[in-house]
Amino acid sequence: MILKTLSRMRYFPLFIGMRQSLSGSVRLYSRRSRGPEIKNKLKLATTVGSTKQTGSTLSRKPSPNIRVSDKRGPKIKTPAHRSKDKSRSTFNYGNFGGLKESGAEESQRASKIISKISDFDQLKVLPVVRNAIKQVIADESLAKGKIKDIKPSPIQVVSIRKLASNLMDPKLQLHAIAAETGSGKTIAYLTPLLDYLKRQEIETPEYWESINKKAVIRSVILVPTHELIEQVYSTVSRIDESLELHTCKWGSSLPYSDLLEQIKNRIDILVTTPAKLMSLFNIRMISRPDKILSQLKFVVLDEADTLLDQSWVEDMHAAIKKMPNTNHIVFCSATIPNEFNRTLGSLFPTVVSITTPRLHKLPNSLEFKVIDASLNPFKGSKVKALAQVMYAILNDGTEPNFEKRCIVFVNEKKDVSTLVEKLSTTYGHNCVGLTGDDKVSERLEKIAAFIQPPKVLETPQKTVQREADNTKIYKIPNSNILITSNEGEKSNIPPPSSRLRILVTTDLMARGLNFRGVKNVILYDVPKTSIDLVHRAGRTGRMKQRGRVFMLIDKTAKSWARGIPKIVKNSIALS
Numbered sequence: 001m002i003l004k005t006l007s008r009m010r011y012f013p014l015f016i017g018m019r020q021s022l023s024g025s026v027r028l029y030s031r032r033s034r035g036p037e038i039k040n041k042l043k044l045a046t047t048v049g050s051t052k053q054t055g056s057t058l059s060r061k062p063s064p065n066i067r068v069s070d071k072r073g074p075k076i077k078t079p080a081h082r083s084k085d086k087s088r089s090t091f092n093y094g095n096f097g098g099l100k101e102s103g104a105e106e107s108q109r110a111s112k113i114i115s116k117i118s119d120f121d122q123l124k125v126l127p128v129v130r131n132a133i134k135q136v137i138a139d140e141s142l143a144k145g146k147i148k149d150i151k152p153s154p155i156q157v158v159s160i161r162k163l164a165s166n167l168m169d170p171k172l173q174l175h176a177i178a179a180e181t182g183s184g185k186t187i188a189y190l191t192p193l194l195d196y197l198k199r200q201e202i203e204t205p206e207y208w209e210s211i212n213k214k215a216v217i218r219s220v221i222l223v224p225t226h227e228l229i230e231q232v233y234s235t236v237s238r239i240d241e242s243l244e245l246h247t248c249k250w251g252s253s254l255p256y257s258d259l260l261e262q263i264k265n266r267i268d269i270l271v272t273t274p275a276k277l278m279s280l281f282n283i284r285m286i287s288r289p290d291k292i293l294s295q296l297k298f299v300v301l302d303e304a305d306t307l308l309d310q311s312w313v314e315d316m317h318a319a320i321k322k323m324p325n326t327n328h329i330v331f332c333s334a335t336i337p338n339e340f341n342r343t344l345g346s347l348f349p350t351v352v353s354i355t356t357p358r359l360h361k362l363p364n365s366l367e368f369k370v371i372d373a374s375l376n377p378f379k380g381s382k383v384k385a386l387a388q389v390m391y392a393i394l395n396d397g398t399e400p401n402f403e404k405r406c407i408v409f410v411n412e413k414k415d416v417s418t419l420v421e422k423l424s425t426t427y428g429h430n431c432v433g434l435t436g437d438d439k440v441s442e443r444l445e446k447i448a449a450f451i452q453p454p455k456v457l458e459t460p461q462k463t464v465q466r467e468a469d470n471t472k473i474y475k476i477p478n479s480n481i482l483i484t485s486n487e488g489e490k491s492n493i494p495p496p497s498s499r500l501r502i503l504v505t506t507d508l509m510a511r512g513l514n515f516r517g518v519k520n521v522i523l524y525d526v527p528k529t530s531i532d533l534v535h536r537a538g539r540t541g542r543m544k545q546r547g548r549v550f551m552l553i554d555k556t557a558k559s560w561a562r563g564i565p566k567i568v569k570n571s572i573a574l575s
């Protein structure tokens, strides 16, 4: 009961925060209206500000009343009181817990559809769009498959099928796509978007004639970071040619004059952030921004739980209000926090959710290891434990022909530089740190080597010949990772710097980024919430690839942190 009241309280400031910007009313989308209409005004209490996001997750204080599992070990909670289906169990993780549980019926329905549809040809998509999408996947996906072997992922099956059912219906349609990290959600929303644009051209030729030479934007994909603009645009731009569409990315480096040029030639798909889109109304050179957005029919909010978080919801809401003729709004995320779920339900009561049975489950291709730094030989030093794990990753014989990459997540931005310093100078690693304080251009440069597929090594790694055995060997519990007590072990392998590349960062890089072929993620700090855990761990083990997550704990770690390997193994959803 305490949890419920508390989360309602936490939710309530959301509307209060909005009141300050929406002059006393919160617009609600009514069931019958074609577009946004004021349905009723919420009576709101005193005001509190809304916290601005500062390039890493919001610093929320854990509420004292949140119950964490007891000392005896993590409780796998069977929330009988919460879900009718007694057989399901979820794992209440972190200070908040607080992820929406998908109902059993919803999962069963999705499983049934997924079992019946295993090929793109079974989905109602224009052949030209289907071929373009399969080509994009074949070009991008690491599992260099042949076009004919490309199959839709579960979330792509259920999303494309659902949106295709009434795709060209003129009324406002709202969908929320949610599935585990690395499950192909980008293609899941891009396919219906492309299909919509091409059908508009084919099925309404007069309308198409009336706009195709106009200065308009037909669809927009909104994302929270510049890195995601680059990533999503690199996928979207691959279909330019084949579908004769004008695509545009509006990040930090696009001058207004170039943007104007592109608008003049019609933009079919714009990839940008909400703030950039809203700045259209402040560009002197643009006299009628409302006209430019008057033909905006398809809107996607990727990482939607961030875009409708307390720190963004005002910009987001203002942006959506400027799109009066939208046909489709698609919200997309790997996590549905309860708070987001309530916001969505209140602002957009007709939203239809599209999920898969693996929502809020960590990828089952993940090996999840918990390493207790309070044990010997680390004696409480997490830096030592980290160094040993790096040493083990370097020498465990995995990825023998490629440069290994490892992403280290910390909770606090201030710890990034200290850790980079330690790993580079004390242990000689090739290591960079990235936070929201870096310029966008620096950030893009730093992550480039992690977004690209792994680099091939000139001299493949030979397996380590262990020297005379005066070194003690430590085995990480339930893993094949052996750690020696003597870090300075000499052996006939190239220095670490040429074989392992390390990125130390915060949650800023945890969302959505498709770190292609990165096999190792280290959680230097225990993530505070299940949302952070899902997104950080989800940077590896993507689209059925293997991946390893090492989480460092010490004696201050709560018992629920130790329960993660079990929930990954048993494929239990986080709640």
Ligand SMILES: Nc1ncnc2c1ncn2[C@@H]1O[C@H](COP(=O)(O)OP(=O)(O)OP(=O)(O)O)[C@@H](O)[C@H]1O
Binding pocket: 137, 140, 141, 142, 150, 151, 152, 153, 156, 179, 180, 181, 182, 183, 184, 185, 186, 187, 333, 334, 511, 512, 513, 514, 516, 538, 542, 543
């Ligand atoms: N049908 C498919 N078959 C094989 N690979 C695919 C398929 N669809 C997408 N991929 C690849 O899977 C990877 C992950 O896709 P994507 O980044 O869209 O995942 P996501 O669900 O958005 O992840 P996150 O929740 O972390 O944002 C990409 O490299 C993409 O090229």
